[in-house]
Amino acid sequence: MILSLRALSVERAGRALIERLDLDVGDGQIAGVIGPNGSGKSTALRCVYRALRPTSGAVLLEGADLTSLKLRESARSIAALTQDAHAELDFTVEEVVGLGRAPHVRGNRPLDARERELCRAAMRRMDVAHLADRSVLTLSGGERQRVLVARALVQEPRVLVLDEPTNHLDVRHQIALLSFLRGCGLTVLAALHDLNLAAAVCDRIAVLRAGRLVATGTPAEVLTPELIRDVFGVEVTVVEHPRTGARQLLYDLDEGTRS
Numbered sequence: 001m002i003l004s005l006r007a008l009s010v011e012r013a014g015r016a017l018i019e020r021l022d023l024d025v026g027d028g029q030i031a032g033v034i035g036p037n038g039s040g041k042s043t044a045l046r047c048v049y050r051a052l053r054p055t056s057g058a059v060l061l062e063g064a065d066l067t068s069l070k071l072r073e074s075a076r077s078i079a080a081l082t083q084d085a086h087a088e089l090d091f092t093v094e095e096v097v098g099l100g101r102a103p104h105v106r107g108n109r110p111l112d113a114r115e116r117e118l119c120r121a122a123m124r125r126m127d128v129a130h131l132a133d134r135s136v137l138t139l140s141g142g143e144r145q146r147v148l149v150a151r152a153l154v155q156e157p158r159v160l161v162l163d164e165p166t167n168h169l170d171v172r173h174q175i176a177l178l179s180f181l182r183g184c185g186l187t188v189l190a191a192l193h194d195l196n197l198a199a200a201v202c203d204r205i206a207v208l209r210a211g212r213l214v215a216t217g218t219p220a221e222v223l224t225p226e227l228i229r230d231v232f233g234v235e236v237t238v239v240e241h242p243r244t245g246a247r248q249l250l251y252d253l254d255e256g257t258r259s
């Protein structure tokens, strides 16, 4: 396993935010974490990208406890798109994307030609090349989100941790991002709200409720009407996409508003 969470627990103010979470993500797999608001998805991801120190348990990168690695060392392997990235400075898009190289660059060494091309390629891939000279402070929510994904890519990580990566993205950019993730070969751990996108992109899905893991498995194993009713309190009908066979959830709005 490239990434493993082992009995990961986080407590704050005497309350367990996540409790003894176990999760394995294989090399090149896309693992989704779903669950209601406040169920602990971001908390678990924060432990993986080391914004938060677990109270107990561990995150293992290829078997090594992350806490045994220097921050800079783990940042060469794990890049994150977070929900906390609001405090940007008045940098251009190109500068922000270039910051993704920070774990690889000693001192003030300027980026070399390969790294500059890497940045340009990531900006093209995320459809933000035309914004290269713009201040990030002037971007729309979706543009900023795509810039932050480009920054994570130039980090050349093995593992991408994505907290709500499709936040703010229009439908075209959501699909572009998810099909990129499917083809990029990176190991991905993503918190997702959109269960249909999770079904379409994830190899495995972990379901959290109140800080505890309540199910893991393939989308077909996990995304059942029973589980979704139980965890989210919502009625769904499950159908197969007529062409791709992918699992699609149709929300029963009448059922949801009854009772």
Ligand SMILES: Nc1ncnc2c1ncn2[C@@H]1O[C@H](COP(=O)(O)OP(=O)(O)OP(=O)(O)O)[C@@H](O)[C@H]1O
Pocket (backbone or CB within 6 Å): 012, 013, 017, 035, 036, 037, 038, 039, 040, 041, 042, 043, 044, 191
């Ligand atoms: N530093 C903290 N101190 C106290 N409680 C916290 C702290 N950080 C998070 N929490 C609480 O922990 C719980 C889990 O939060 P978390 O952000 O992990 O949930 P989430 O599943 O990502 O939710 P959402 O879907 O709303 O993004 C929430 O109830 C949140 O209020």
